[in-house]
Amino acid sequence: MPPLPYAPRVYDPRRIGYAAELAQGTDRFHEPRRADCPWCGSPRLRTRLSAPDLLQRKPGRFALDQCRDCGHAFQNPRLTPAGLAFYHRDFDESDPGALPDPVLAARRSHRRHRWDAHLMREVGEPESWLDVGTGHAHFPAAAREIFPYTSFDGLDPTPRVEAARAAGRIEEAHIGHLSDPRVAERLRGRYDVVSMFHHLSHAP
Ligand SMILES: [Zn+2]
Incomplete structure (x- = not known):
């Protein structure tokens, strides 16, 4: 949705929507962190990466854990359905640098x-x-x-x-x-x- 031409950006309805959602905090966007590997059940996990949202700059931090036994890497904690919806909204990942033409x-x-x-x-x-x-x-x-x-x-x-x-x-x-x-x-x-x-x- 393009910004409304006659309104200052602060009145962009998307901004109001995001502000309302963020007022409830970002905790509900994450499931509880799991203590074992979803593939092999091993408790020997290490955090490979912890980063903010580098593409859209939405609030929150995200971690990738890796299993020391089978090597599986996965997001931990993973996103809830509400979190998936929140972080993917307004993001065209099929073409992040979309051309105007x-x-x-x-x-x-x-x-x-x-x-x-x-x-x-x-x-x-x-x-x-x-x-x-x-x-x-x-x-x-x-x-x-x-x-x-x-x-x-x-x-x-x-x-x-x-x-x-x-x-x-x-x-x-x-x-x-x-x-x-x-x-x-x-x-x-x-x-x-x-x-x-x-x-x-x-x-x-
Ligand atoms: Zn494993």
């Missing part, structure tokens, strides 16, 4: 997706590929230039994925979340490759 921005985004697909050439020539959290299916559209014999499907919680199928960017559109057991059951074992871009960071 939509045509140029779309071209750059296409090049970036194409490069991501290029880096995945080592998977060979898969027959079937599911892009999770695909949105408008811009990644499959670009990846088809690198993998012309692959059939791309998309999964997304929003109807954008249906529009993407209608536009011919994917073959099949699935609406839902991968963490929904019914969706997982329907899609299990069907794909040679499953990709997720900017997806895990939105999921608990």
Whole structure:
């Protein structure tokens, strides 16, 4: 949402919304810190990184712990659903340095997706590929230039994925979340490759 042209920035409704949320403190954005590794259960954790929000400068501190036994690194404490919503709002991570010109921005985004697909050439020539959290299916559209014999499907919680199928960017559109057991059951074992871009960071 662009700033209102006639109002000083202090009246930006987003600012008022953030101030109201921050008045309740940021503690509710974090779960309790866990004392063991979520993969192997080892209690031997070390903090690898503790940092503020370097991209958006929203209040709060975030820590990455690493398990000394299995090497798994994870955010600890992790964000609650309210925290995920708060820290991802107003942040277009698909293109953080968005260009003002939509045509140029779309071209750059296409090049970036194409490069991501290029880096995945080592998977060979898969027959079937599911892009999770695909949105408008811009990644499959670009990846088809690198993998012309692959059939791309998309999964997304929003109807954008249906529009993407209608536009011919994917073959099949699935609406839902991968963490929904019914969706997982329907899609299990069907794909040679499953990709997720900017997806895990939105999921608990
Ligand atoms: Zn571990």
